[in-house]
Amino acid sequence: MDNCLIYGTGGHALTVESLAVKNNYEVAAFFDDNANIDHTYRQKAVVPYDVGWLPDCPLVVAVGNNAVRKKIVSFVAHKYCTFIDNAAFITHDVRIGEGTVVMPGAIVQAGVNIGRHVILNIGCAVDHEASIGDFAHIGPRCYIGGGAVIGEGVTIGAGAVVMRNVKIEDWTNIPPLSVIT
Numbered sequence: 415m416d417n418c419l420i421y422g423t424g425g426h427a428l429t430v431e432s433l434a435v436k437n438n439y440e441v442a443a444f445f446d447d448n449a450n451i452d453h454t455y456r457q458k459a460v461v462p463y464d465v466g467w468l469p470d471c472p473l474v475v476a477v478g479n480n481a482v483r484k485k486i487v488s489f490v491a492h493k494y495c496t497f498i499d500n501a502a503f504i505t506h507d508v509r510i511g512e513g514t515v516v517m518p519g520a521i522v523q524a525g526v527n528i529g530r531h532v533i534l535n536i537g538c539a540v541d542h543e544a545s546i547g548d549f550a551h552i553g554p555r556c557y558i559g560g561g562a563v564i565g566e567g568v569t570i571g572a573g574a575v576v577m578r579n580v581k582i583e584d585w586t587n588i589p590p591l592s593v594i595t
Contacts, residue, residue, distance in 0.1 A: 417442040418495050419468060421486055422476040423455045426533070430476035430515055431456060433497035442468055465491040474513055475531060480567045480585075483531055484549045487513070494531075502534075511548065529566070547584065 418439040420427050423446045431441055443459040445467075453460040461467060463486075472495035477483045494513035498504065501518040508522050511530035519537040522528070526540050529548035538556040540546065547566035552558060556570045559578035564570065568582050571590030576582065580594050588594060 415440050417468070417471050419443055419445060419471050419473040419492065420476045421445040421463065421473055421490065423460055424476075424478065426478040427455075427476035429517065430474055430497065433499055433515055433517070434474070434495075436500060437495075437497050439495070442471055445473075463490065474515065476515075478533065478551065480549045480551055480569060484567065487531055487549075517554075523560075535572075541578070553590065 416439050418434050418441060420430055420441055423444050434441055441458055443461060444455050445463045446460050447462045473490060473492040474495050474497060475483050475486050477486060496510060496512055496514050498516040499518040502516045502520040504522040505524045507524055508526045510528045513531040514528055516534045517536040520534045521539040523542040525543040527545045529546055531549050532546050533551040535552060535554045537554055538552045540558045541560040543560055544558050544562045546564045549566055550564050550568045552570050553572040555573045557575045558564060559576055561579040562576050563581040565582055565584035567585040570588045573590055574588050574592045576594045
């Protein structure tokens with residue numbers, strides 16, 4: 415079993431820890447820049463980010479806020495791991511960027527391009543030839559239509575539908591249950 419590091423100690427970190435375990439990793443420690451001395455999370459050490467802390471150990475940034483995730487990635491020097499739940503369905507020709515997490519029940523169809531440090535949350539569906547930009551978050555039970563282009567840092571709220579060939583501009587926030595045509 416390989417070791418990994420998780421940057422973050424919130425709810426998203428909890429789910430990412432589960433993905434790490436399912437991907438045969440053991441979490442060696444958590445980074446949190448607001449950590450108190452002698453702080454632990456899930457029985458693991460929590461320390462402020464330090465490039466020298468297990469420098470050869472891959473890391474995933476488990477912070478749900480897209481802008482904060484991007485800021486953290488701008489100074490992290492560790493290599494990244496990508497976690498895909500074994501209950502996700504991903505076709506053979508999907509491209510997935512480093513640091514991305516794909517949660518249980520996600521479906522990603524043919525020809526999709528997923529950027530770096532993206533969150534594909536539980537039960538979302540991304541149809542053929544769609545593109546998801548870096549640092550985006552596709553919420554639980556969302557549908558992204560074929561050929562849609564989701565820009566960098568976009569948040570698609572739970573249950574939202576983005577129809578075929580729609581373009582969502584960078585850093586847009588789509589409310590839950592919306593239908594974008």
